[in-house]
Amino acid sequence: MENSLKYIEENKKRYLEELFELLSIPSISALAEHAADTRKAAEWLRSHLERIRMENCKIMETKGHPVVYADYIKDSTKPTVLIYGHYDVQSPDPLEDWESEPFEPTTRDGNIYARGVADDKGQLFTHLKALEAIMQTSGNLPVNVKFLFEGEEEVGSENLDEFIKENIELLRADVCLISDSHALSETQPMMEYGLRGIIYMQLDLSTMPKDVHSGTYGGNVPNANFELVKILNKLKNLDTQEVLVPRFYESVRSIEETEKLDLQNSKITDETILEETGAKEIIGVDGFSVAEREGARPTLDINGMHGGYTGEGPKTIIPAKASAKVSMRLVPNQTVAEITEKFTSYVKSLVPSYVNLEIKSLSSGEPLLMGKENEFFKKAETAFEQTFGNKPVYELAGGSIPITATLKTLLGIDSILMGFGLPDDGLHSPNEKLSVEMFYKGIKTSLLFFESFRK
């Protein structure tokens, strides 16, 4: 192990250069014009897995962007770790807010800046570099591994469940390892034992076949913007922040007292959130801490809305069409089917007869709770403590990693969330970053985790 740690130290610079290559590929899965780039990132990873001497490295097709698979299986008496990551990234817009180009990675003040560096290219890469170090110094791995890198995480992993169903035997493992989350600081690791689910809906509303002149018709015909505003306004009570979809909270799991204490230690406070987001005030439902609201309570947001003329200057129209993207974060024991039904029937009940409204689901994922007593969870805890000098604190994640729920259902396995980002990395925002220090600590933690399987 001393040798492999030394190997990492000696190859630090090259590791970073390799990561920059991957970051330079604009693999924006949501945009059709970047489909070829997305495939290029998959191919880069496949080829890199081969280079670090993994086996059966291949691109596997789905109905959307492909999956990258590889494995290294030598000893059936040892457990198998399935390493999941995603090579696709969010759209970088608004481009004008980036200080450096999103797909020209650069290092500034101890951070790597690039779209996808924290979410998720930089994080998944830590495991490849840890395994390379072990292979180069020991000639083999202390555990069996499989790789599953997808290219559709940022668009809701639409085809992943199908892929897993069709490849259950290929993917069978004892645990899944995912690095797509964050520590609290460069010295304080954090482990998430639960994840929120998500339902992401698109609402498309129209009141007329086309926009009309607001002078000629103002006062007599329905305005699509106003009709959309009326519906959106009834989704949440902004005074209490409570979601107004009837029976939305009905199946929400209550938090246990021991969990409340754990969450108090998570160091997510009003102050950290205000600092990270720049908001002036915490706005949430009374009676819960920010950590509880983030991980243990469901919520609803309007992620986007658009209607009418939004260019320069005035345009005197009454808009005929308006759209909104509305997503809900779910917690155990809410289900996607239950909340989709409640949301859809509520929204439909709000629509007057002179308005056309189409509702469609853009993506969804079930919420999940994992076992802290699991042996793999404990090994990860130890690797974190050895690397960071502090035991991890526990959190319930506010985000959603839909694959964790799928793996639980289809393969019966838990996922270990080993996050190497930091809370202010700016995921999905301009100037996304990953601390260089955290990148190297990630590689070391991964190495210690894998080495812990050596007899």
Next chain:
Amino acid sequence: MENSLKYIEENKKRYLEELFELLSIPSISALAEHAADTRKAAEWLRSHLERIRMENCKIMETKGHPVVYADYIKDSTKPTVLIYGHYDVQSPDPLEDWESEPFEPTTRDGNIYARGVADDKGQLFTHLKALEAIMQTSGNLPVNVKFLFEGEEEVGSENLDEFIKENIELLRADVCLISDSHALSETQPMMEYGLRGIIYMQLDLSTMPKDVHSGTYGGNVPNANFELVKILNKLKNLDTQEVLVPRFYESVRSIEETEKLDLQNSKITDETILEETGAKEIIGVDGFSVAEREGARPTLDINGMHGGYTGEGPKTIIPAKASAKVSMRLVPNQTVAEITEKFTSYVKSLVPSYVNLEIKSLSSGEPLLMGKENEFFKKAETAFEQTFGNKPVYELAGGSIPITATLKTLLGIDSILMGFGLPDDGLHSPNEKLSVEMFYKGIKTSLLFFESFRK
């Protein structure tokens, strides 16, 4: 006069070809990238005025797009008619909804299709062609004329008031003639004796410096879209359609009984509006007819709104910024200053301390009521009746032509609104059109109006 009517008949085809030249210039005043095109349209008109032997033809600069001026003044005992029009056009978006290119004029089913053909290039051109016919057949004009063609009507005529103030003597006239409105049908002319005013505001709201991840922060920080929705929802009661700005209706002039009867004859009915707009229901304040609501009642619309991610697929952000364009149509005796103050202070009162909101005015114009007893009004009535075979009906216009209020204030003159469009021309919408028949009837009406000044 027989000769000039014959001249029009003989030159019909060329008249249309010349109009097509003007329509081909994409003089979209709202878009900076079309500034050169906008000037090109001004230059085209200046040169055309020269060609039809008007005098002092010139481009006059403003802080924005220029004014085209010309005149023909030969007899100080005769009245002077100031002919106003605008050579700028609305943006043609959404482009995909056009059946033919917006700046490649074409004739289909008896209509000319092109952006700006009805609003206002085709209409202002009728007067040039009438005057050309008179000049070519009589060698002089029976009345003095001045031309004022502006390039900023579609962006609120921002610099026109200033221009008029600085050129009061140059522009002094006895009446203003404006063709920027419509008849009811190809056989039923209509004359507007009042115009609504307008206030067009931009609201820019922010809750954080940048978008944040909706998983990590959902439930704890303010969503700019929701905050904007809350404000917009309080601008109008969608059940009664009443504007909720306090004391908004306080100074609205009551409609006289004779006017109610005139407006009943205007033939604007629920059915015509439903047919023209394609809306499923008339949505307006109870107790008023559609004609009254269009011209004699103020209203408020959200012309555009935007916030967060509105591209393809899902993006899991909580938006930091959201914007809306909100305009109000004013009627006598509301004033721009009064309603701006009431709107602004109301909106500010709705904004919580954790939200930043900027409100700015994009354009405005006072409402106006004109005298039906005026001699010019009567001459126009007669010209209409002679051309169309029917007396015009009276209407109060729902739209706004801010210059009419400025001319009343600064020059003390009324404006005659001689509209040659039709109600379904699709101003500001895709597939804007002008009936070929109405274009020629416009030229004839204009000719009869000018000839009525001959002793």
